[in-house]
Structure formats: structure tokens, C-alpha cells
Amino acid sequence: MKQVAIIGGGIAGLATAYYLHERGRGAIVCTLIESAPNFGGKITSAREKGFVVEGGPDSFLTTKPAAIELCRALGLSDQLIGTNDAGRRVFVWSRGQLRPMPDGVMLIIPTKVMPFVTASLISPLGKLRMGMDVFIPPRANDGDESLSHFVRRRLGPEALDKIAEPMIAGIYVADAENLSLKSTFPRFLEMEKKYGGLLRGVIAQKRAVPSNGNGKSSNVKPAPSMFMTLRGGLQQMTEAIVARLNHDSLVANRRAVSVTRDGAGYIIALDEGARLRADHVVFATPAYATAELVQNINPTLADALRAIRYVSTATVSLGFKRNELAHPLDGFGFVVPRSEHRQIIACTWSSTKFNARAPAGHALVRAFIGGAHAEHLVEQDDDALAAMAREELRAMMGVTATPVLTKVYRWNKANPQYAVGHQARVAEIDRLAQRAGVSLAGGAYHGVGIPDCIQDGARVAEQILQGSSGAGEPG
Numbered sequence: 001m002k003q004v005a006i007i008g009g010g011i012a013g014l015a016t017a018y019y020l021h022e023r024g025r026g027a028i029v030c031t032l033i034e035s036a037p038n039f040g041g042k043i044t045s046a047r048e049k050g051f052v053v054e055g056g057p058d059s060f061l062t063t064k065p066a067a068i069e070l071c072r073a074l075g076l077s078d079q080l081i082g083t084n085d086a087g088r089r090v091f092v093w094s095r096g097q098l099r100p101m102p103d104g105v106m107l108i109i110p111t112k113v114m115p116f117v118t119a120s121l122i123s124p125l126g127k128l129r130m131g132m133d134v135f136i137p138p139r140a141n142d143g144d145e146s147l148s149h150f151v152r153r154r155l156g157p158e159a160l161d162k163i164a165e166p167m168i169a170g171i172y173v174a175d176a177e178n179l180s181l182k183s184t185f186p187r188f189l190e191m192e193k194k195y196g197g198l199l200r201g202v203i204a205q206k207r208a209v210p211s212n213g214n215g216k217s218s219n220v221k222p223a224p225s226m227f228m229t230l231r232g233g234l235q236q237m238t239e240a241i242v243a244r245l246n247h248d249s250l251v252a253n254r255r256a257v258s259v260t261r262d263g264a265g266y267i268i269a270l271d272e273g274a275r276l277r278a279d280h281v282v283f284a285t286p287a288y289a290t291a292e293l294v295q296n297i298n299p300t301l302a303d304a305l306r307a308i309r310y311v312s313t314a315t316v317s318l319g320f321k322r323n324e325l326a327h328p329l330d331g332f333g334f335v336v337p338r339s340e341h342r343q344i345i346a347c348t349w350s351s352t353k354f355n356a357r358a359p360a361g362h363a364l365v366r367a368f369i370g371g372a373h374a375e376h377l378v379e380q381d382d383d384a385l386a387a388m389a390r391e392e393l394r395a396m397m398g399v400t401a402t403p404v405l406t407k408v409y410r411w412n413k414a415n416p417q418y419a420v421g422h423q424a425r426v427a428e429i430d431r432l433a434q435r436a437g438v439s440l441a442g443g444a445y446h447g448v449g450i451p452d453c454i455q456d457g458a459r460v461a462e463q464i465l466q467g468s469s470g471a472g473e474p475g
């Protein structure tokens with residue numbers, strides 16, 4: 001029987017273990033090693049005083065089906081909940097107030113004319129400049145480009161500052177000047193290439209949608225909400241995976257400190273001196289941690305992994321009595337452009353976005369701190385972070401109430417940065433890993449979202465099952 005060791009018990013490592021377990025038909029013995037006391041990595045949910053607080057991710061995209069399919073396979077269908085789409089509004093902090101993002105803005109592109117024309121967020125000149133997209137020829141060059149460069153080129157600087165940078169860079173907590181568009185939103189590049197521009201693309205796609213005569217799509221099957229979560233928090237998913245795995249194969253609270261070759265296999269040394277032997281190793285750790293572990297196996301691969309930069313963030317969740325908040329919480333929250341020089345980068349109104357996040361008569365909000373431009377803020381202690389979040393919510397939402405619940409989560413070097421050229425860098429990493437005979441999985445490579453990480457775990461499991469996971473040449 002083939003012995004596989006998976007190092008890192010976040011969702012990528014758990015998904016790899018799950019698919020090996022489900023599809024391996026007993027031919028694989030798998031050991032999952034996690035340095036933290038619990039499995040799940042960045043997926044961590046606290047259930048306290050009737051609140052459900054997400055420390056890391058709060059939902060997953062359903063247009064990439066890996067996460068929703070896994071939840072269904074784990075028997076969690078009845079726990080899936082979508083966003084409260086009737087309340088889907090996002091605000092942008094701009095010129096001293098929260099202004100609604102115009103209805104119909106699809107991440108960076110306006111798709112509806114009237115709400116966009118009448119919105120106060122963008123100046124008349126800024127709107128005119130965005131409209132110029134129709135006349136700007138597509139770029140001849142096929143290479144990667146930063147988000148900033150692309151948006152400035154097509155839609156102008158104001159669209160970048162007020163819409164694209166806070167919305168997209170907020171997701172990636174990245175520096176938009178160096179965020180690879182090819183690795184994050186290739187569909188915008190494709191739209192430009194196929195239709196000649198973004199607005200031209202929107203018009204063409206609208207024309208292509210079959211209508212039932214009422215101006216509505218004739219497709220009557222209701223699609224699941226674009227973002228979904230689990231009633232008791234996303235941790236339900238990682239708990240359900242752990243429950244499916246063989247408990248003898250789970251090693252928590254043990255850090256892998258080195259991996260060395262041993263004939264055709266590997267020896268994994270754990271802290272406190274234990275050693276494990278495996279025929280194959282999957283590294284589902286952050287790229288910088290993987291770099292240390294593969295140093296003995298292939299130093300070139302280690303160097304390539306170190307080139308993926310990470311930044312730190314923190315989330316501060318605050319629970320309030322609803323009647324003590326004057327703010328209507330009439331949306332999913334707000335984002336803050338960098339040009340506003342505030343201390344938080346975004347705030348989610350969690351109990352509006354999802355049901356089952358706060359007990360009756362209460363509300364839950366979550367502020368984000370740090371990211372590529374403000375990592376130093378995360379170095380403060382929890383009390384200081386909570387005080388900073390409260391002060392920002394006072395200034396921006398008029399919140400003066402004392403929270404009944406405060407939860408701070410610190411994410412040190414937790415957010416991989418998909419810098420321009422990321423795709424080529426990862427192709428080289430994949431090639432080196434294949435040659436070294438090891439597998440890599442996780443949010444550093446082919447997508448940061450939960451569905452991407454699950455898909456990555458499934459891909460690695462499949463390669464191991466097919467016996468195509470690398471020849472194992474020395475580095």
C-alpha cells in the first residue's frame with residue numbers, strides 16, 4: 001500500500017486527504033500532519049453567545065463548483081445558505097460618507113446605464129472617462145498586466161480609485177499596482193480581446209442572453225446564490241471532512257520540521273522528534289513554509305516558492321444589540337479606497353449578508369485591517385485592533401454602542417500575493433515539483449478561493465491515484 005504524507009491541514013490538505021480516502025479504494029494510506037491543534041487552517045468559525053463568527057473566509061463562490069459539490073457530498077446540503085440577495089448593496093467610503101456602489105457594477109464594469117449615470121460615487125468627468133472604454137482599442141500585447149494598469153488604461157484613474165482597487169484589491173488584500181490580472185480576473189482580459197473593450201463586452205453579452213419577452217432571462221431554473229456559506233459556519237465543512245477521515249491518520253499539533261529523501265521515499269521529521277516514512281509527500285502549507293521543507297529535496301524549488309510574497313491582515317468581529325445601532329445596515333458592507341487613508345480596508349455587515357449570524361435582536365459586523373499597504377497595523381495587540389475598528393466604525397457608520405461580543409483574528413503572512421507574472425512563476429514551480437517528485441496544493445498557486453483550494457486538492461489526489469505525481473529526480 002502506498003503511504004502518502006500530507007503536510008498542512010487547511011482546506012487544501014484536507015481536500016487532498018478526502019479525495020484520496022474516497023477514491024483510493026484502500027490502496028493509499030494517508031497521514032495528515034497539521035501544526036495547529038485543529039484542522040481547517042484559515043477556515044475557522046466561532047459559535048459564541050448565539051453569534052456565528054468567521055475568523056477567516058465567510059463564504060465561497062458557487063460559480064466554481066468544487067466547494068458546493070464537496071459540501072453536498074459531505075451531507076451538508078441542508079446547511080447551505082446563500083447571501084440575502086435582496087439586501088445586496090455595497091457601499092464605498094468616499095468624501096466623508098458611505099456612497100452606494102451603483103447597481104449593476106460587476107466588480108469593475110458598470111452593466112446598467114441609469115444607476116451608473118445617477119450615482120454620486122463617480123464624478124461626471126470620471127463617468128465620461130469610463131465611457132471612453134468603447135473607443136479605446138484593445139492592447140496588442142498578450143502578456144500579463146497589473147490590475148491598476150489595465151483599469152487605468154481602459155476606464156480611467158477614478159474607476160480604479162473608487163471601484164476596482166477597493167473591490168478587487170480588497171479580495172486579494174493586494175497592491176493593485178502589482179496584482180496580476182491574468183491570475184485573478186482573466187475574464188476581463190478575454191473580454192477586451194474578444195469584444196474590443198469591457199463595455200462592448202457587456203453589451204454583446206447582454207444581447208446574447210435569450211429573453212422571454214419581458215426583458216428577463218428565459219432560463220427559469222433558479223441558480224444558487226453566487227456566494228454560499230454554512231449555517232453553523234464554514235468550519236462545518238472542515239469538521240465534516242475530518243469526521244470522514246481515518247482518525248489514526250490525523251496528526252494535529254505537530255509541526256513538520258524537515259523532509260529528506262530516503263531511497264525512493266521520504267522521511268518527515270516532526271517537532272518533538274517523531275519521524276514518519278512516506279512514499280509520497282504533498283505539501284499543503286503556505287509557499288514560504290513549503291520552501292523550508294523542500295530545501296533539502298530541491299533548493300531551486302525552494303527559491304521559486306520563496307518568491308511568492310505574503311501579507312498580513314486581521315479581522316475584528318463586533319456583535320451589538322440591534323436597537324443600540326442607529327445605522328440601518330442596509331447592505332453587505334463597505335470598502336474603503338486607499339486614497340481615503342483610513343485604518344480599515346473594508347467592513348462586512350455579516351448579519352445582513354447572511355441569516356444565522358447573530359441571535360435575535362442582535363447584529364454582527366466585521367472589519368478588515370492590514371493588507372499590502374497597512375501590514376504594520378496588524379502588529380498591534382488584540383485590544384488595540386478592536387479599539388481601532390470601533391473608532392473607525394464610529395467615524396464611518398456612527399456606531400457608538402459597546403459591543404456585546406468582540407473577536408479578533410490575526411492572519412500573519414496569510415495572504416499570498418498574485419503578482420504580475422504569477423502564472424509563469426507557478427508553471428515553473430509546478431515543473432520543478434513534478435521533477436522533484438513532490439506535490440504542492442493550496443491557495444498560493446492556482447487560486448486563493450476555497451473552491452480553488454479544494455479543486456487543487458482534488459487534482460493532486462487524482463495525480464497520486466493515477467501514479468503521475470512526478471519522477472522524483474534530485475534537485
Ligand SMILES: Cc1cc2nc3c(=O)[nH]c(=O)nc-3n(C[C@H](O)[C@H](O)[C@H](O)COP(=O)(O)OP(=O)(O)OC[C@H]3O[C@@H](n4cnc5c(N)ncnc54)[C@H](O)[C@@H]3O)c2cc1C
Pocket residue numbers: 007008009010011012013033034035036040041042043055056057058059060061254255256257284285286289313315411414415441442443444447448449450451453
Ligand atoms: C481573512 C481571510 C478571509 C478570506 N475570505 C475568503 C472568502 O470569503 N472566500 C474564499 O473563498 N476565500 C477566502 N479567503 C482565502 C481562503 O481562506 C484561503 O485561500 C484558503 O483557506 C487557504 O487554504 P490552504 O489550505 O491553502 O491554506 P491554510 O488554510 O493556510 O492551511 C495551511 C495549513 O498548514 C499548516 N502548517 C503550516 N506549516 C506547517 C508545518 N511545518 N507542519 C504542519 N502544518 C503546517 C498551517 O497551520 C495551516 O493549517 C480568505 C482568507 C483570509 C485570510
